Amino acid sequence: xxxxxxxxLAISLEPKLSWRTIKSFVxxxxxxAAFVAITIPLVxxxxxxxxxxxxxxxxxxxxxxxxxxxxxxxxxxxxxxxAIVGTxxxxxxxxxxxVPLGILGxxxxxxxxxxxxxxxxxxxxxxxxxGVPSIVMGLFVYVLWTMRFGYSAFGGALALACLMLPIVxxxxxxMLRLVPDHxxxxxxxxxxxxxxxxxxxxxxxxxxxxxxxxxxxxxxxAGETAPLLFTIGAATAYNPHLFENANTAxxxxxxxxxxxxxxxxxxxxxxxxxxxxxxxFLLTLVARIVAARFAAKR
Amino acid sequence: xxxxxxxxxxxxxxxxxxxxxxxxxAAVVLLVLxxxxxxxxxxxxxxLDRMGFDYFTSRRWSPGxxxxxxxxxxxxxxxxxxxxxxxxxxxxxxxxxFVTQLASPAVRKPIVYVLDLLAVVxxxxxxxxxxxxxxxxxxxxxxxxxxxxxxxxxxQSIFGASPQGRSFMTAGIILAIMITPIITSLARExxxxTPQNxxxxxxxxxxxxxxxxxASVLPHAKGGLVGAVMLGLGRAMxxxxxxxxxxxxxxxQITINAFAPGNSMPAVIANEWGEAxxxxxxxxxxxALLLFAITVxxxxxxxxxxxxxxxxxxxxx
Amino acid sequence: xxxxxxxxxxxxxxxxxxxxxxxxxxxxxxxAHALFVLDKLxxxxxxxxxxxxxxxxxxxxxxxxxxxxxxxxxxxxxxxxNRMNDLIPGARVGGTIAYHGIDLYGDEVSATEVRxxxxxxxxxxxxxPKSIYENIAYGxxxxxxxxxxxxxxxxxxxxxxxALWDEVKDxxxxxxxxxxGGQQQRLCIARTIAVEPEVVLMDEPCSALDPIATARIxxxxxxLKRTYTIVIVTHNMQxxxxxxxxxxxxxxxxxxxxxxxxxxxxxxxxxxxxxxxxRDERTENYITGRFx
Numbered sequence: 001x002x003x004x005x006x007x008x009l010a011i012s013l014e015p016k017l018s019w020r021t022i023k024s025f026v027x028x029x030x031x032x033a034a035f036v037a038i039t040i041p042l043v044x045x046x047x048x049x050x051x052x053x054x055x056x057x058x059x060x061x062x063x064x065x066x067x068x069x070x071x072x073x074x075x076x077x078x079x080x081x082x083a084i085v086g087t088x089x090x091x092x093x094x095x096x097x098x099v100p101l102g103i104l105g106x107x108x109x110x111x112x113x114x115x116x117x118x119x120x121x122x123x124x125x126x127x128x129x130x131g132v133p134s135i136v137m138g139l140f141v142y143v144l145w146t147m148r149f150g151y152s153a154f155g156g157a158l159a160l161a162c163l164m165l166p167i168v169x170x171x172x173x174x175m176l177r178l179v180p181d182h183x184x185x186x187x188x189x190x191x192x193x194x195x196x197x198x199x200x201x202x203x204x205x206x207x208x209x210x211x212x213x214x215x216x217x218x219x220x221x222a223g224e225t226a227p228l229l230f231t232i233g234a235a236t237a238y239n240p241h242l243f244e245n246a247n248t249a250x251x252x253x254x255x256x257x258x259x260x261x262x263x264x265x266x267x268x269x270x271x272x273x274x275x276x277x278x279x280x281f282l283l284t285l286v287a288r289i290v291a292a293r294f295a296a297k298r
Numbered sequence: 299x300x301x302x303x304x305x306x307x308x309x310x311x312x313x314x315x316x317x318x319x320x321x322x323x324a325a326v327v328l329l330v331l332x333x334x335x336x337x338x339x340x341x342x343x344x345x346l347d348r349m350g351f352d353y354f355t356s357r358r359w360s361p362g363x364x365x366x367x368x369x370x371x372x373x374x375x376x377x378x379x380x381x382x383x384x385x386x387x388x389x390x391x392x393x394x395x396f397v398t399q400l401a402s403p404a405v406r407k408p409i410v411y412v413l414d415l416l417a418v419v420x421x422x423x424x425x426x427x428x429x430x431x432x433x434x435x436x437x438x439x440x441x442x443x444x445x446x447x448x449x450x451x452x453x454q455s456i457f458g459a460s461p462q463g464r465s466f467m468t469a470g471i472i473l474a475i476m477i478t479p480i481i482t483s484l485a486r487e488x489x490x491x492t493p494q495n496x497x498x499x500x501x502x503x504x505x506x507x508x509x510x511x512x513a514s515v516l517p518h519a520k521g522g523l524v525g526a527v528m529l530g531l532g533r534a535m536x537x538x539x540x541x542x543x544x545x546x547x548x549x550x551q552i553t554i555n556a557f558a559p560g561n562s563m564p565a566v567i568a569n570e571w572g573e574a575x576x577x578x579x580x581x582x583x584x585x586a587l588l589l590f591a592i593t594v595x596x597x598x599x600x601x602x603x604x605x606x607x608x609x610x611x612x613x614x615x
Numbered sequence: 616x617x618x619x620x621x622x623x624x625x626x627x628x629x630x631x632x633x634x635x636x637x638x639x640x641x642x643x644x645x646x647a648h649a650l651f652v653l654d655k656l657x658x659x660x661x662x663x664x665x666x667x668x669x670x671x672x673x674x675x676x677x678x679x680x681x682x683x684x685x686x687x688x689x690x691x692x693x694x695x696x697n698r699m700n701d702l703i704p705g706a707r708v709g710g711t712i713a714y715h716g717i718d719l720y721g722d723e724v725s726a727t728e729v730r731x732x733x734x735x736x737x738x739x740x741x742x743x744p745k746s747i748y749e750n751i752a753y754g755x756x757x758x759x760x761x762x763x764x765x766x767x768x769x770x771x772x773x774x775x776x777x778a779l780w781d782e783v784k785d786x787x788x789x790x791x792x793x794x795x796g797g798q799q800q801r802l803c804i805a806r807t808i809a810v811e812p813e814v815v816l817m818d819e820p821c822s823a824l825d826p827i828a829t830a831r832i833x834x835x836x837x838x839l840k841r842t843y844t845i846v847i848v849t850h851n852m853q854x855x856x857x858x859x860x861x862x863x864x865x866x867x868x869x870x871x872x873x874x875x876x877x878x879x880x881x882x883x884x885x886x887x888x889x890x891x892x893x894r895d896e897r898t899e900n901y902i903t904g905r906f907x
Contacts, residue, residue, distance in 0.1 A: 024506035031400055034392035039412050041475045045419065045427050104323035112320055122324045125331055131597030132334075133536030135564045136590045139583055140334045143341055162330055169327070182741040186803070188702060190754040190810060191731035193309070195316035200753070205744050223420025226538040229568060251422045251539075255568075258426045258543055266430060273423045284418050307725025 053274030056267045064271055069236040069253070076264035080272045082238040086153060086249040087276070089242055090232065091222045093157025094164055099214050101161075102168025103203075109169070110176040111198055123173075129166040137162045138227035151233030151246035159227030164217040171213025175206040208294035215287035219280045225251035250276045338587050344580040353584065359549055359566075361574065366581040368588060373552045374466065374562035375589070378541060379534040381470025381556060386478045387527055393478070394485035399511060417479035425543030428472045433463030433544065440467065440557045458555030464546040467556040469565075472540050477530040484529060488522030488607060489515055521607030528600030536593045538564035563589045650675045650814065650844055651696060655710035658691050658700065664870065666691050666878035669710070671863055678836060678845045680855035680886070683865035683901065688878020689848045692865075693816050695719075696846065697733040698726040731758065734807035738819040740799035742791035742806070747774075747783050750791045750802060754810035769809055776842075777805035778835055797828025804835065808843065815839065817847040821854065833858050852902060855886065862889045864898045 056078065057064045067079025105122070113119025141159040149155070179202050187197040203210075233246025234256070250272045257269035346353060349366055356367025397409050440461030447453040461467075492515045500510035516523075546559020547569050553560075567582045574582065649672035656669040666688030673679050673696075681689035691700065698719065700706040712719040719729060742750050751770045760766055770787065774780040779801045783794075791802055800820060807815055817836075821829040836845055836858050849855050855862050863883040867876035882889065882898045893899045 020506050024508035027508040031392045031396035034389045035396055037389055038478055042416050048427055048431050101323045101326055104320050108320035108324040122327050126327050128594055133593055135538040136586050139586045143337045186741040189735040191727050192757050193313045193727055195313045196757055225422045254422045254426055258429050273426050280418050306723045307728045
């Protein structure tokens with residue numbers, strides 16, 4: 001206790017170097033190191049993609065994207081044309097199947113079913129479905145379709161659609177939840193039927209968010225390999241038909257060429273990889289922009 | 299509206315039709331999962347007839363001799379996933395803590411971009427990079443490590459002899475890179491539910507940043523972090539293509555030598571499918587169903603844990 | 616109750632018209648020109664009775680106000696009049712509401728049809744995230760009006776009636792969300808009258824608005840009552856005194872069985888009588904500000 005007249009002791013408030021502060025400092029250092037650790041692979045991968053893929057992809061542009069795949073894989077030079085067509089076919093087909101089904105399914109879950117037993121079951125199963133490994137989806141469609149109808153891009157589309165469906169449902173339901181109820185009430189009060197309210201007020205309001213979610217699902221599907229390996233076969237020829245004959249895709253080509261002993265085939269793999277990465281990056285970027293616009297508008 | 303007053307009406311045909319469509323679409327989810335279970339377990343028949351329960355316990359996988367045992371691949375899947383977790387979890391948690399506690403908003407953005415980009419790279423590209431760029435240099439690194447721990451009993455077996463560029467360890471590394479964004483994102487979500495006033499309480503008592511994290515953040519986030527880790531586990535086990543390219547595709551090795559070439563369930567399916575006959579295919583379908591069951595269980599458990607932790611934290615926030 | 620001496624309406628579009636050829640069951644009507652006859656109305660949410668014993672008549676071309684403290688069921692009763700409570704799961708109605716002699720909750724009555732005749736303006740303005748034009752055209756469109764010219768006419772007419780035309784006529788295709796709160800609420804009123812309902816229900820329409828916007832809407836209400844019948848729920852007694860012809864006072868009673876409060880109608884009379892000479896003590900306490 002201080003009495004009047006006691007000398008005032010000097011107090012030091014400077015930081016003390018102690019074990020505690022060192023430990024905290026070290027941990028902070030580790031955190032930064034961790035961040036650097038994850039950046040390194042990304043940088044290295046992008047570097048490899050550009051350094052090894054760009055020469056092949058951009059030499060004699062646009063040959064790489066339009067020329068046929070050399071049947072003799074030893075031969076160097078482009079291209080990946082058929083693979084690009086195949087990727088577009090499979091991904092496009094999958095989108096046409098999964099997006100309408102997914103949006104309608106989410107509409108059921110949020111607008112009609114809500115907390116009913118059936119709706120909860122579907123929601124739960126959709127969550128389970130997001131965790132199914134893509135190889136299982138591929139084998140499933142193999143057993144269901146390919147064994148009966150042969151290889152085709154449509155089989156690939158089916159497999160990719162199975163992968164996309166739960167993603168679209170989840171993203172759409174989330175967006176529907178963000179549409180405020182009072183908007184629905186206003187429409188009901190004007191005498192609109194439930195389907196009208198959903199189609200003319202709710203879905204348009206949620207559209208940008210739904211679009212963003214779908215784009216992310218498409219980006220994911222475009223990059224997948226396993227579902228296609230078992231369903232589209234291994235063609236090298238240009239095949240724009242959805243239902244007939246085996247097909248190929250960028251991801252499948254990369255997989256096949258990665259283990260090839262021919263440098264030329266490996267080069268093409270890098271070119272295809274660069275193309276695929278650019279495609280998925282672009283889709284993701286557009287998805288993020290659309291989502292940001294949506295958030296800003298609300 | 300000059301019509302006679304009538305308020306009669308039943309729900310219109312088109313309204314009903316729309317509702318029906320929506321219900322149908324929702325039912326597709328159930329349909330697909332049911333079909334997966336039914337169709338694929340149907341195809342398991344041949345191999346189970348041939349091998350019986352031994353399928354799950356035998357170590358021999360020899361298509362030529364019509365012998366199929368799933369054990370090596372179960373081991374490979376598990377081992378690579380463990381390696382991946384050992385590498386990814388500390389890094390992910392540190393990054394998550396970094397983003398939520400340490401980094402200024404300006405720094406936060408690029409970190410999130412990096413994580414997003416890592417998540418978007420297709421797995422086949424990871425595999426390509428792994429096998430063509432990483433494998434060779436890694437082999438040298440592995441050799442150096444092996445020599446360094448020579449003589450130390452436990453480590454010597456793990457970082458074992460004749461290291462290969464394509465091995466359990468390489469697959470583990472690639473998988474670790476792939477699952478880091480997922481674990482980090484979920485960990486961030488869980489950590490952010492820590493109530494601000496609890497953090498302030500720690501600081502007010504004179505705690506350093508790290509002490510505050512230990513006292514306030516980690517206890518809250520514990521359950522959720524476990525869930526996040528399990529989600530990463532599920533993802534690592536199910537990852538097919540990247541693993542298939544770098545795991546080494548050996549047959550039948552159950553070894554703790556991480557530097558040895560190995561195999562995993564999805565990898566062997568991807569690699570051997572092309573030239574398989576009916577019985578062989580049936581065996582691989584059985585593997586796929588096994589993988590399906592395991593990953594679904596892991597994912598469900600992890601979701602349950604994360605949901606519970608989030609609900610609990612939000613309740614007190 | 617006061618008798619209003621109106622000439623017998625002969626055309627369907629005039630308020631009060633009754634279609635004698637209707638074969639829908641008629642509930643007992645006690646007033647010749649009462650548009651709505653509520654008889655012992657009660658509303659349940661699940662097993663909880665939110666409001667009970669509401670018996671009153673709402674007259675055509677008048678403004679009827681529901682006043683009372685929070686939680687006394689005014690909004691609940693209002694939402695019964697256009698079957699909006701149907702949207703709440705577990706909501707149930709007892710007693711009867713007769714509209715033009717037709718039981719609103721009868722088996723053959725369609726809620727959608729009801730809402731086309733009885734419109735609603737909500738507490739917080741809720742325009743659609745579309746253009747001003749599209750907001751107003753929404754109602755007529757779902758009623759089958761496709762012709763662009765006709766729609767243009769309806770939009771202008773409704774905006775004029777809502778006293779909004781001059782302010783927005785040059786930006787009909789701009790976003791409805793880019794307007795002030797008061798303007799948005801007038802837009803919602805315009806949107807409601809664009810379908811030419813007979814009745815406009817208003818649930819505390821001015822509570823989210825500033826006094827100037829409030830005054831404009833009160834002025835609008837007086838204009839509108841010449842064509843429409845208006846029922847308004849309001850927290851603001853003075854507002855009820857200013858604009859309404861009749862006032863119903865509700866209060867909340869602690870239900871002895873449940874632990875929640877049930878709303879009940881205390882008194883219903885012409886506004887002048889309610890505010891100068893209320894019959895019930897509770898009404899008097901509320902009006903003089905002793906509680907509420």
